[in-house]
Amino acid sequence: MPKIAFHLNCLTHGGAERVVTNLAGRFADAGYEVVVATEWIDDNEYELNPKVRRVNIGLTTDDEKKGRIYKYIRRIRYLHEFMINEKPDVLIAFAKLALFRALMSCKGTNVPVVISVRNDPRTYYIGPRNAFLIKRYIGRAAGAVFQTEEARNFFPKALQNISKVILNPITPKYIKAPDTGYRDKLIVNAARVVGFKNQEMLIYAFADVYDRHPDYKLKIYGADSGDGTWQRLEEAIRETHLDDAVELMGQSDSLEEDLRCASVFAYPSNYEGMPNSLMEAMALGLPCVATDCPCGGPRELIQDGINGLLIPVRDKKALSDKICWMIEHPQDAQRMGQEARKISEKASLDAVYEQWRIYLDKVIKSGKRQ
Template sequence: MPKIAFHLNCLTHGGAERVVTNLAGRFADAGYEVVVATEWIDDNEYELNPKVRRVNIGLKPEDENKGRLYKYIRRIKYLHDFMLCEKPDVLVAFAKLALFRALMACKKTGVPVVISVRNDPRTYYIGIRNTILIKRYIGRAAGAVFQTEEAKSFFPEKLQKISTVILNPLTPKYIEAPDADHRDKVIVNAARLVKFKNQEMLIYAFSDVYDKHQDYKLKIYGADSGDGTLERLEEAIRETHLDEEVELMGQSDSLEEDLRCASVFAYPSNYEGMPNSLMEAMALGLPCVATDCPCGGPRELIEDGVNGLLIPIKDRKALSDKICWMIEHPNEAEEMGRKARLIADKASLDAVYEQWRSYLDNVISNGKRL
């Protein structure tokens, strides 16, 4: 069987890390030799399948006191050495820093590199430096996996022709969770507390909802990113005088139970790649309201008015109005949730694995070996 390497910064709780953890384990269970190469080990990480081998290729202790450029070059060298030593049949690099490192490091290794873009490229891949990097190195890619057609369209046509679009795999526990037997009077959100997720707007929108529906509460699940968002959310709660009605729940490893019986899942992001937590909420059968944000992730998942509701980004009134609509039309909302659950048919781990397997097997057969 072929040998597959995945490369990313670490396995801390996040969307790309979750996808790599799930895919690596599924490939290993299918008999592939799988190696995950990371730059560092974090305290709060996803657990890898025991069949998957992990290699730390980050900076060494003697590198730490060196300058920024030196460290940048060493990271590329260590990844290059890893490719020469491990000789994987393909290396898949997830997220911007890792994928540019991989494209720089692959020269003279004979290892085809597939890149996977995880965020909105019109936010993360703009500016002079990124333009130069794309122009100089993107042609080395043997392929690319995008989460949406909109993200794919940002990159050069030559790369688009050898790329594909694949949804993120759902963690099985969300698919296997039983149907809700009732709806609690709770609005929920689950995402890392970071500015672009815009939970701050959700709190203000909920204050408008609360004016009409004072028996409802808002619960926001997610770890603090450290960018000041947690403090802004706490201030928004104080400002709206909703200390008893809005709860910041922190990180949870049992969201399939925490969210399952909520009345509405609200997702107010300003931009996204493919939002895992929205997919998980849909798989649980939750009535969902989400922003139609770039680079098109919610739009790929939700058919407005059929299996959820879409609203413009940064539109507090639209968010509060649609949440109220869900509350006030429980039968229609429940039907949307039932249809949302069908996301499992195309985003189960097995379904997504088959798409990745087919694509990577083709790259291994035909990909660039620089």
């Protein structure tokens, strides 16, 4: 069986980290030798399958005392040495810093590198520096996996031609959660508390919902990113006088239980890659309202009016109106929730693994090496 290596910064709770954890475990269960190379070990990380080996290739204590350029070069060197020593049949790099580092490191290793873009490239891959890095290094990629067609179309045609669009795998516990026979008077959101997720707009939108439906509550689940958003959410709660109706729940490891009886799952992001928590909410059968944000993740998942509702980005009124519509049309909302559950058929871990397996086998056999 081939040997597969994944590379990313760490395994702390986040979308890319969850995907790597799930995929690495599934490949290992299928008999592959799997190694995950990370830059550092963080608090509150996802737990890897015991069959997966993890290697720390980050900076040493002495390295940390040096300047920025020195550390940048050392990171590239350590990843290069990892590829030389481990000799994986393919290395998959997740997210911008890791993927550029992998493309810089792979020269002379004879290891094909597949890059996986996880966020909206029109936000994260613009500007002179990124344009230079794309022009200089993107041709070294042996392949690429994108989450949406919109994200793929941002990159050069040569990369598009050797790429594949694959959905994220849904964590099995969300697929296995049973249907609920009732709905609590509860609106929920689950995402890292960070600016671009725009939970602040959700609180102001919920204030309008609360005026019409004062028996409903809003719970926001997710870890504090430390960018000041948590404090802005607290201020929004005070400003709208919703202290008894809105609650910031923090990180939860039991969202399949916390969310599944809610009336509406609201997802107001300004931009996304492929939102795992929206996929998980759909797998639970929740009626979902989401922004039609770049780079097209919610649009890949939701057929407006069929298995959920899409609204324009940053449109507070549309968000409150659509949440109220779901509340006021419970039979239609329930029907959309049942349609949403069908996401599990194409985004189960086994289905997504099979797409990755076929694609990586093709990349390995293509013979493109640096």
